[in-house]
């Protein structure tokens with residue numbers, strides 16, 4: 430199995446990440462435990478940025494914080510010179526608490542509330558990615574009342590179907606996101622914003638989907654948008670500064686996945702945008718992208734302790750771990766596949782094929798089907814790879830299971846960045862029932 434980033438196997442036969450023995454991390458912090466390889470996050474961020482720099486294209490690489498949003502992570506994103514994509518008041522609040530430079534924050538979402546827009550305006554963020562007419566009019570009115578100008582991107586759906594899981598498809602016409610590019614809605618939004626004294630249209634945005642392995646979809650989307658922009662240049666004299674092509678660059682979860690290196694996606698997309706801009710006589714726009722998964726996905730590993738096993742003769746052996754769909758919803762939600770090894774016996778040869786069950790009272794709580802492993806014993810440590818994106822961020826307290834802690838590792842150091850939830854944390858919003866007669 431190919432390990433990711435700084436992961437290696439040390440002389441004790443243990444999985445080591447960031448120069449730290451993961452078995453020792455499990456002992457020190459308990460399990461389940463999310464571990465992040467910070468050097469790998471930095472490497473990915475630098476690869477994206479460098480490609481733009483080398484090709485001499487003005488760009489912003491905005492980390493899609495929905496993939497994994499915590500104060501410490503956003504501080505790293507800032508140190509690496511990334512911008513930030515937030516999609517809710519909560520993600521924006523996290524960014525503010527992390528002291529992320531507000532002018533580099535982009536605010537997404539298909540149903541931003543007035544309170545969220547006010548929060549964005551109060552904090553003078555870099556731009557709002559306007560998704561629909563309700564938001565467009567509300568934002569204009571708010572800015573007018575406050576006599577404040579704001580930069581916007583208009584989110585469009587270019588009618589592209591990316592090859593990925595249905596639930597994470599967003600660029601097709603029948604989508605809850607954005608203004609339709611072809612049926613005139615995007616143009617109506619544009620003309621409204623042109624006439625507004627408060628909305629400064631930086632350009633257009635689209636996001637065609639997630640976990641995409643080819644550049645075709647991005648290129649088709651970019652071409653369609655640029656062609657529309659060329660029409661608008663003639664009709665409305667409008668010229669964009671920015672073309673934001675969203676995120677969605679795929680990663681390798683298992684051997685079956687064959688993603689391109691981040692820089693290849695970027696280089697091919699830039700090339701096409703350059704060509705199309707020249708052909709259509711448009712000024713070359715700045716290109717913004719919003720990678721989430723490809724920045725943090727393979728940098729994350731989850732450690733679990735093995736508990737019970739159930740052998741169903743001639744059918745299957747279930748091996749249960751102390752987490753599951755509460756810390757990683759993706760297998761249950763998307764049938765997502767993962768690879769794993771025993772962190773404490775990382776060199777041992779697999780002897781049996783087992784299926785890894787979570788601890789929730791739900792048959793669908795299975796993390797990995799048919800995983801070859803050495804013979805497992807109680808308290809062995811299972812390391813599941815590539816859990817860095819949409820693991821912690823989609824974690825939940827089903828069955829009142831507390832969320833795990835998060836630890837960053839780098840250059841032989843480990844650092845706790847999110848504490849493990851306690852049972853009291855689970856009860857912090859519960860209020861006792863009071864009989865009506867006593868009120």
Ligand code: LLP
Pocket residue numbers: 493495496514537597599636638639640675676677678719720721722723759763818819
């Ligand atoms: N930009 C926009 C507007 C997005 O909607 C998304 C993801 C991204 C950027 C980042 O996409 P990424 O580079 O991470 O693929 N929970 C699902 C993924 C949902 C993605 C939603 N939007 C999963 O676990 O696979």
